[in-house]
Amino acid sequence: MDRSTTANEFTEPRSDLTLETVGAILVRVSLAVTVIWVGALKFSAYEAEAIQPLVANSPLLAWAYGILSVPTFAAILGAGEIILGIMILSRPVAPLISAIGSIGAAILFLVTVTFLFTTPGVFQPDLGLPFLSPMPGQFLAKDIALFSISVWTAGEALRAARERPGRVFSGRS
Numbered sequence: 001m002d003r004s005t006t007a008n009e010f011t012e013p014r015s016d017l018t019l020e021t022v023g024a025i026l027v028r029v030s031l032a033v034t035v036i037w038v039g040a041l042k043f044s045a046y047e048a049e050a051i052q053p054l055v056a057n058s059p060l061l062a063w064a065y066g067i068l069s070v071p072t073f074a075a076i077l078g079a080g081e082i083i084l085g086i087m088i089l090s091r092p093v094a095p096l097i098s099a100i101g102s103i104g105a106a107i108l109f110l111v112t113v114t115f116l117f118t119t120p121g122v123f124q125p126d127l128g129l130p131f132l133s134p135m136p137g138q139f140l141a142k143d144i145a146l147f148s149i150s151v152w153t154a155g156e157a158l159r160a161a162r163e164r165p166g167r168v169f170s171g172r173s
């Protein structure tokens with residue numbers, strides 16, 4: 001029997017609720033809450049300043065500070081993260097929108113994983129091999145898992161959307 005998560009498992013009570021189904025729900029909700037929470041923090045001065053060296057040393061994003069101030073860039077990034085988190089949470093009623101939000105989060109985390117290689121001080125060669133510094137290296141390492149979780153939630157939501165072809169929203173008919 002296929003135990004993959006379906007939209008009905010999010011919206012209807014089930015007598016066969018499995019640990020896998022509960023885990024899938026928790027993974028999606030925790031991803032969304034994390035993305036929304038981190039996005040909301042971008043509106044604070046301390047968070048805007050904390051990401052500044054990461055962004056400034058990134059070949060992918062350094063250009064942004066040429067046209068935007070540090071707080072403005074952080075606020076735009078934060079708003080985008082909040083929107084992505086809300087989109088991820090839409091899975092029970094709009095799996096395609098949720099999939100798009102998860103793909104956006106995967107792109108976001110893929111970019112932040114590149115900070116591991118572009119930010120000075122992330123790798124500490126003191127032991128003769130690279131190891132992650134406590135900050136920002138170990139802080140950034142979590143984005144490897146968040147990237148992977150985002151890819152999984154995107155795939156699951158796309159599968160659910162394919163089960164309802166032609167419908168963006170999967171509410172009951």
